Amino acid sequence: MQPTDIRVFIPTQDYQESQAFYQALGFAMDVASDKLSIFSLGECTFFLQDYFDPALASNLMLQLIVSDIDDAFETIKSISSPNVKYQPIKQEPWGKVVYLWGPAGELWHITQLNGG
Template sequence: MIDLRAQGLRTFIPSRDFALSKAFYAALGCALEWSDDNLALFNLAGSRFYLQRHYVQEWAENSMLQIAVQDAAQCFKDVSALIAEGSFPGARVAPPRHEPYGAWVAYVWDPCGVLLHLVQWDQT
């Protein structure tokens, strides 16, 4: 086995409207660390991801990010209120539901269809 001596892992996610998606992730509390005309680096709780100015529908609608949260129900309320403001067309949210793998999950779709799993793990 190769030891990559890895020091981190970052994913790239698409955007159909780069400026809109940047604003959406910032509104969710992701800190923008760097950006140019085609790529933005966000930080959320010490984890980072890239948002890119590139869109392929099949890719966007099959991309997912799992975000561990303390309270999925409160996240649902907060994201619902954000989306209701009307600033993020295409974004939507579903109420939390209990999943068999031991978590309450509120599902959020960003403006281009990327699915966010806001996961509150069951306490054991």
């Protein structure tokens, strides 16, 4: 087996709100069906599904590696939604990170690695 990609299926509590959230982050949306969208930005792709499981959503963590954490943070700060929260940029031994919770409770680690 020689994998070429891996994609996650992200649950939503409010499908339209989550679609708007990911578009505000800069991802392009393609509709796969009435209950499934494909989001992409550069080489990064994931599925957004019109499905909600509270245990899955509140335990789902994803890491998005970026080349400029300050630019990413400015984008994150511009998102206006009561169901989205984030923490300021934090320095870790391996790089800088912004913790960003999406509308369904999914936790993104927006990360700029040391040397990146």
